[in-house]
Amino acid sequence: MAIHAEGFFSPYQRCGLCPRSCNVDRNAGAKGRCGESAVLRISSMGPHFGEEPPISGTKGSGTIFFTGCALGCFFCQNHQISRKGLGENYEEEEFLVAVLALVRHGVHNINYVTPDHFWPHVRHLISGLRRHALSLPQLINGSGYHTLDSVREMAEYTDIFLPDYKFADPGLAKYCADAEEYPEIALQAIECMVEQKGFLNSWPVEEGALSPPATKGVLVRHLILPGHIENSLLALTTLRERLGAYLPLSLMSQYHPNACCAGRGHFQRPITQEEFDRVFDKAMDLGFKNLFYQDPGVGAAFVPDFREAEPFEGNRVRP
Template sequence: MTYPEYDSCELCPRRCHARRNEGKAGFCGATSTLRVARSALHFWEEPPISGEAGSGAIFFTGCPLRCVFCQNHEISQEGFGLEVSTARLAQMMIELQEQGALNINLVTPLHFAPHIREALSLARAAGLCLPIVCNTSGYETVESVRAMADLVDIWLTDWKYEDPKVAGSLSAVKDYPQVAAGALAEMLASLRRAGGRKVDDEGVMRHGIIVRHLVLPGHVSDSLRVLDHVWQICGNECDLSVMNQYTPNERCRKAGGNLARALSNVEYEMVLDHADDLGFENLWWQQGGTVSESFVPGFDATGVEGPEVSVGRP
């Protein structure tokens, strides 16, 4: 099946107009061929997402950003992943549900939005009943968020930068702050239409928004401004996750400067104190020892190959 959205792609804010149906890759690195790098239970998300049983994470190949510090660079920028059908993607969701996943966690998915909409329809018909998490960099168009709002229960979104110069230098997207603001406002509107934040008796989120911010060494002032803007848009209608797990990759270590080192405890505490001062009630933070590549799963195509969903087929 071909999708008209890939004829001249505008699915992400770069609006690169790649002719993906003709095999031309967009800025995200993807053609119209669906590619997945991993499908497995994931235990390192925020507690309302992973709980004790784990989140059913599906990692997609490609990304609209070019973050110099990316820990998932094998899949985000280097193209690792296997070609799969939409029906296979649907079956992966069913398999994760059978493994006890608390939700289906779609990681960097929206450059494949047409495939995902179809896969979710097939999976629901086959008995999928878990909440759907859209795990995104935050660099999304308002139109893309709105188009997926009827399918997404939980928005797990980054807000990386407030300074356009920093965004341009570290992720090659000077418009990141304004785009992230528009996307978050639309996520909030969709959450309100769904009745607001909902957490079950065991603390597992069923509907909601979690805004993640990774504090970068040497960039505390920008982090404080990020939190100000998130509070301005959402207040306590979203959860806030402030992360200290920045780990220098080889590229950053070679380049030197602040990004060649770990975040200091003093820097992290400054950002956490600001979150408290603003009034965030649903605040998640990380305790010592998180600077580690153990948060990055092995991208070895676990769970990708296998049967297709059989709904509606003879």
Template sequence: MAGCRLCPRNCGVDRRAGQSGICGVSGTGISAARAALHMWEEPCISGESGSGAVFFSGCPLRCVYCQNYHIARAETGKEITRERLTDIFLELQDQGAANINLVTPTHYTPEIIWAVREAKNRGLEVPIVYNCSGYEKVETLRLLEGIVDIYLTDFKYMEEDIAARYSHAPDYPQVAKAALAEMARQIEVRAAGDGNQETWAGFDEKGMMQYGIIVRHLLLPNHLENAKKVVRYIHETYGDKVYLSLMNQYTPLPQVKDIPELNRCVTEEEYEELVDYALETGVEEGFVQEGETAKESFIPSFDCEGI
């Protein structure tokens, strides 16, 4: 925590001394805003029992349209120790969680690694899901080899100007490409050890993912071409070894009222065109959303439940 460089921002701040970087957090503790069964992930993650989602406070990317805006800016959350985080993992497993889902975990990577190892020593058996923005540092991801079973990662931008405008990260495309390559390397090794070189994904008898990669893309209004570029890159690079999840649930929250191009929901026509493009490109393994998903019901209450 002294000279923190866990994420691509490389702030170098001394979190032990109370300094905070772009992620918005400081200190050596962990701030989290919710730990509960979460039913709104992809079917092979949530299933019928729910994913054991731990929502961490703060975020290195901090997109202007963030659907979890207040926790991303570390405005809500409760500070806990790594020992308490270990207990939370085990409590979620006892509640029937299909997995432990680490939401926006990057800036707490060392503490999470410690807590996962300790929890496994105490009987944690469900898979570990690393649910991130895709803006990840390869060196940090390497620390997670053998810790993380499933990478549930965004791939937001293929266009640098959009990444700069909405996430203040013009390097997002190149960083996300390198990060995904490292995730793929780890999962390919895992699959090979399982004798499963062809698909890179493992499922139990209920169809719940045990290891693998799901790449999410949240379609933004007026940015269909960027979305198509993401789909094309993912499929041309990884084929169906990586599952693609195309999301239409974008919700325009108050913070985008002065950004006209983002201040509306995605139209049915925009989303259908993206899904059609994915099918035409050859995507066979993945997920789409149906119905009116752009509702705030997808955004849970960050009231420190389970923390």
């Protein structure tokens, strides 16, 4: 039986919500590369303290983790939900009620993690939040693997983009995610985000001070991969050339091997301090002015287990 065939949900009919452009009828139950039909599935929702300071703030980011992923890197630290399908079905009304409950926690923003393949649901939800006069910043936390049409539409409904720039090396993108075209697709998507929203609008007023919660703009993330430092150096050089030294950039060092990394060389280990230092030094040499970074080992409390009610140990110790 076809569901959601009309209105907000028609994009599921011949799905081209991401660059994979599978053209399957998800309303009829078909699944494309993201592994999901048009039935909304969510793995976890709650205040999250593992994002960058202007995003997590002091009250947390209201994070929603969707099941499935259009990019599907084998090393994903969220592989239980992105590749293994852990999650629960939600009706549209249930989704709205759950998000309103999240808002009551006092979070600084609503943070949609890799939402591309469920964008029609998210768009519908945000329209519902607007009807409730909710003005909390809406944040797209994505893989960087987006169509330009989807970025432009997301920009109409949301305030902050937190895209990854994972791969500058097409060969590595092919090996990790079967997406050789990722480097240019992601760059164009990020450029489009910056055009629409500018750079993230929250920085500490003085050295050592807390950043106020961000309300608008773009912050790009790059996860350093073990044994693939050249990819990171090229990623930073390319971002600097295309978007300038003031691009807000977050260097992430929390790579943690999952079961799918077995037998895959360097992917079976965390990054080393030396690898991190080489990438950090490159960011400094390139003159990035707005840089977040995390020393290796610091992010261990935010390696999730989505079988737990609260998947992140780092969130459990909060009041």
